[in-house]
Structure formats: C-alpha cells, structure tokens
Amino acid sequence: MLFRSMNARAALAALAMTLGLGLAAPAHAQHGQDPKPAVQTTNPSARNPTADSVTEDALLRQLQGGSHIGGRISIPDYKASILEQPQGRDYRQFREGYLPWIGGIAVLGMILALAAFFFTKGRIRLEHSEESGRKILRFNAFERFTHWLTAMCFIVLAISGLNYIFGKRLLLPLIGADAFSAWAQYAKFAHNYLSWPFMIGLVVMILVWIRDNIPDRTDINWIKQGGGLVGKGGHPPARRFNAGQKMVYWSVALGGLALAASGLVMLFPFSAADINGMQLAQYVHATVGVLLIAVMIAHIYIGSLGMEGAYDAMGSGEVDLAWAKTHHSLWVEEQQAKTASGPQIGRGGKSPAPAE
Amino acid sequence: MARMKFLCDADRCIECNACVTACKNEHEVPWGINRRRVITLNDGKPGERSVSMACMHCTEAPCAAVCPTSCFLPTEDGIVLHSKDLCIGCGYCFYACPFGAPQYPRVGNFGTRGKMDKCTYCAGGAGPEPTGSMEEYVKYGSNRLAEGKLPLCAEMCSTKSLLAGDGEMIARIYKERVVTRGYGSGAWGWKTAYREDVSA
DSSP, rough: OOHHHHHHHHHHHHHHHHHHHHHHHHHHHHHHOOOOOOSSOOOOOOOOTTTTSHHHHHHHHHHHSSSOEEEEEESOOOOOOOOEEEEEHHHHHIIIIIHHHHHHHHHHHHHHHHHHHHHOOOOOOOOOOHHHHHHEEEOOOOHHHHHHEEEHHHHHHHHHHHHHHHHHIIIHOOOOOHHHHHHHHHHHHHHHHHHHHHHHHHHHHHHHGGGGSSSSSHHHHHHTTGGSSSSSOOOOOOOOOOOOHHHHHHHHHHHHHHHHHHHHHHHHHTTTTOHHHHHHHHHHHHHHHHHHHHHHHHHHHTTTTBBBTTTGGGGEEEEEHHHHHHHHHHHHHHHHTTTTTSSSSOOOOOEEEEEE | OOOOOEEEEOOTOOOOOOHHHHHHHHHHTTTOOOOOOOEETTOOOTTOEEEEEEEOOTTHHHHHHTTOOOOEEEEEOOEEEEOOOTOOHHHHHHHHOTOOOOSSSSOOOOOOSSOBBBBOTTTTOOSSSSTTOHHHHHHHOOOGGGTTTTOHHHHEEEEEEEEEEEEHHHHHHHHHHHHHEEEEEETTHHHHSSSSSOOO
16 A cells, blocks of 8 residues: 555656756746846856855845854864954954043043042042041941952953053054064953952942941932032031942942953854954954953042041051041941941040031 | 965865964964864855964064064064064054964963964074073974975975965966866965955
8 A cells, every 4th residue: 555655756757857847947947048147158958056055145135234154064163153243343443543542531530530630629638536546437347348359350460451452552563563462362361360360359448338328318418419529518427438439339340240241252262152252252342341441540549548547447448537528428427327336436425416 | 496385275265274274283272272273154055164363474564664663573584473472462464464464372361462473484582592402492392494395384284285485486386277177366465464465
C-alpha cells in the first residue's frame, strides 16, 4: 500500500516537472526577447547564477543604523561571524569627535569655574564662636575608610580613564611612543583592577549614607538661600548633609552605578553584550566618567581648599563644633539630643542656640 | 605608488576556506586568531553568498583613529600596520573596525586581551624588528611583501575570487570579469573601506 502510494507520488512529481519545464521553456524564450543588456557579455547563457543572492547594498540598506551584517562561520566565535558593522563609524565619531570635547569642556570648565570662584570670593572662612575648639564626631573610622577607599580608587581611575582620551594628545608628544605605551599599559591594568575596590567602596558608601541623603524640606530652603554661598543671610539650616552634599551623593551613587554597570560589560568583553552593546557601554562609561570627574573636582575643592574646617570631617573625623553649628545646625541638635543622657558635646544642658 | 587593496569577488567564492587555512599556516597564527575568515550569508537558504573578509587596510583607517596609544602605522602602499610593542590590548580598534578585523590572543576577563593581531597584508609589523627577521616573524608572521610576493590568501585562491594588489589593477581585473560574464555583486566592503565603488 505504502509502496504503491509512493510510486503514485513519484509519478505525479515527474508529471509536474515535465509540465513545469514545458511551461518554463516558453517563459525563458520570452525572457530572451528582452532588450539586450548594456554590457557586451561573452557569457553564452547570459544568466547570472547568483542573481538571487544577497547584495551588499541591499544588506546595508536593511540595517538602517541597527545591528550588523553577519552570517554563518565555521569558527566557534560569534565575533568572527560579523561581516560588516557600519556602526564602527559612529563609535569613531563619538570617541574622536565628541568625547574629547565633552571631556575637555566638563573638566576644564569646572576647573575654570572653581578658579573664578576662588579668586573672586576666596575661601569660605570658619566663623568663630564661643564653641570654637570643641570637637564633634562627624564621620567614624568606617565611614572615613570607605570614603578614602573609593576616593583613592576614583582618582587613579579618573587619571587612567582620561589617559584613554587625552593621553595620546597631551602626554604622547612629550614622552614619546615607547614610554607612553608602557605608562598606558600600567594605567589600563590599574583601571581594570582598581575598579573592583571602587565598586565595593561605592556600594558600601551608598548603603551607609543613603538614610541621611533622602531629599527633604530643608533642602528646598537651602537651595533657595543658595547654600549660604550666594547672597546674604548666612548659612541655612541643614541636617547631616545639606542639599549640595546630597547632590554630590546622588551624583556619585547614580553616576557610579552607571560606571560600574557599563564597566562590568567592558571587563567581560562580549559575554553580556554584542558589538553594538560594547560600543554603547563605552558611550555611557566615557560620558558619565568625564561628567563625574568634573563633579568630583568640585567636591575635592570644597572639601579642602574651598572651605576652612571642612577637611577635618574626612581627615580626623572630628569637626569644630562652631563649623558644625554653622553648616549643619539641625544635625548638631540631633546629635546633642541623642547624647543628652550621656556625655555632652559642646555646651550640654542648655537648649541649642537657634541657627545663627 | 601602488595602493594595496583586497577585493573579494563574492560571485566566485565557494567557501572552501583555503584562504583562512593558508593565512594561519603562513603566519603560524595561534589558536583563536583568525586574520582572515569566510562568512556565509543566508547559509542554506536561497540567496546564499560567501565572502572572504580580513583587514581591508582602509583609507583613513578607523582603528588607527581610535587607538589610544597611536600604535598604527599606515604605509606608503596604503597598508595599515601596527606595533605590538605599543599596543595595550584595550580593544577599541575592534569596536571601530567595520569588518571585525582586529583579533586578540586571549578572551580574558578584566579586559586582558593581549596584544592585538590582525592581517598585515603579509607585510610584517610597524615595530623596530628588522624586515624578514625571526623577531618580526614571531610577532607578525612572514613578510611576503618584502620578498616581492602578494598576500598568500589571494595568491592561492582556487577560484581567484580573492584578489590582492594595487587597487586600480585589481579593480580593472574585476571590471573585466563583470563585463565578460555579465554580472557582478560589486566589491564587498570597498565603499566602507575606500569610499569608492567598483562597477562596470
């Protein structure tokens, strides 16, 4: 039964083919009637065996900015199967066209703005009061350790990161190709390996300080008064962190997480992203990187040269009570209330003075 | 002055991968590195086509533009050479290359890729090694061009699909072919690499 049906099917197929050929023949003859091709060909059949095959133009048109032209390859490596990825041009345009400008303007612009502020307004002086000389603990040893772990990693990461953009433009002509290459190699290792303690420090820092960095009503007032830097009226009241510090915190938290995420993609090339994903990771990493460097330059300035008395918070951990009352009046009140039953900080017993 | 180029006549490529094998053998290329490869588009479907691809030695090469240590050296012949002494293995050239030509000996985590390796057009490297020396051979493979020979992949291509040599000369050969046989899918990658098209 089976055999007979197969036989019948084969017969039908043969019939169809005969008919098909019979039908195709006149069609082909008609095709031959077409006007002669423009070029003189010696190809006797005048037929293109690869007429139906894909062409580069068609494939490039299909792309329209996304993905890449790829196919099958006998090598067990996805990357090798990419025939063309025109997005490489966008990557080049970003890295050599936009990025040096974004980075240059962000970093130099911030330095110039801070210099202008320093030379017109000078340092923010410590306002002395009767409480000068007394100390209050602002950051404990663990907080300071986390801060400096992250900070030192960040400085190395920033310098080695900027080296990828500006090294060949600024340093290479000065020290020569061999010396620059050796430096860039070490800078790359430093960038790749110090990213780990940076990420650990970042996550710990985010967790330790998030409670004191939730925006609240005092921040609105603080911003309205320009943080006491701009305009008159002294320093507005603030809790442990004022609105400016909260902005630094959230820049580091969000920027740092973006850097960590895009950096991890780059630390494990092609394990989480394809070629376009790798390019995107670089766009994010480089842009956020230079912007965060600019923010950190401002942070370093205000924490050292820009404000008298501020460095102690991260140095010894203990700040002058007068400074604390000026800049973080609400926080001092809270701390003093906490220790009301224990040893008193500052002028214990008395109700805290109103914000001066 | 010759301007060296590659041209793959995709209508002739039969995906035999002999160019890949010849390249690997000639330069003793280590495992995992493929300076040249054959990619089959629409494999097993109507409209299938194979193209042999390697570094195209682009005009104003993107790899050279993005390199943070400027380790690339375009030669007078238009060949894009690089120095493995200056390469730091950052991988940027791979992101910029339209053809996926740069290769790295290690697929290391933490970005440790090793020194970049790519097609040298059988012309050695841009380092200080003497031409034709063993040091040059170990780092970059054989320097056939210095011996007056063209890249081996193209030289031994069984269907003469892959052409190497002066750009104008191989474009002329290709155009003659297109005229003679009456069809041609164009020189793959030429618009991207050299900003020119070959049409008959």
